[in-house]
Amino acid sequence: MTRYASVIGIKPESIAEYKRLHAAVWPDVLKQLKASNISNYSIYLKEPENLLFSYFEYHGSDYEADMAAMAADPRTQDWWAVCKPLQSPLDTRNDGEWWAEMPEVFHMD
Template identity: 60%
Template sequence: MERMAFVLGIKPEALPEYKRLHRETWPEVIEIISAANIRNYSIFLKEPENLLFAYWEYHGTDFAADQAKLAKEPRMQDW
């Protein structure tokens, strides 16, 4: 298992849509993320700085390949 994280700044005008999407995360999206060997995915938003911090545990052997699969998933693209 490998622990991974990233930090991202969010534009103030994008915050309402970001919050809506994450409040109403589709169950299929969660299943797809899990199928990509990602567990314990947590996202934190620090306001008023609008900094997002995401953390997860990767349980696979080829992160790049799993991320490529995620990128190709139609439901991920829709969401």
């Protein structure tokens, strides 16, 4: 199992809509997350900075292939098309990132 964390901004005027969407995530999107070996997935909101923090655990053996399969899923693409306009990617993110990945610096079991 590998843990992943990332961060992205959210437009202040989009917070209510983002919360509404994530209160009832589309079942096909949840199914694809599980098929891509993702579990224990959470998103947190920090206000007034308007940052979303994401955490999940990956239980597969080929992360790149599983992420590519998720990105190719039409229903997931539809979900991202709804969510992405609400988000504000960080200027400091790496090339190719939407959510900026965050390395783990401490963990206690």
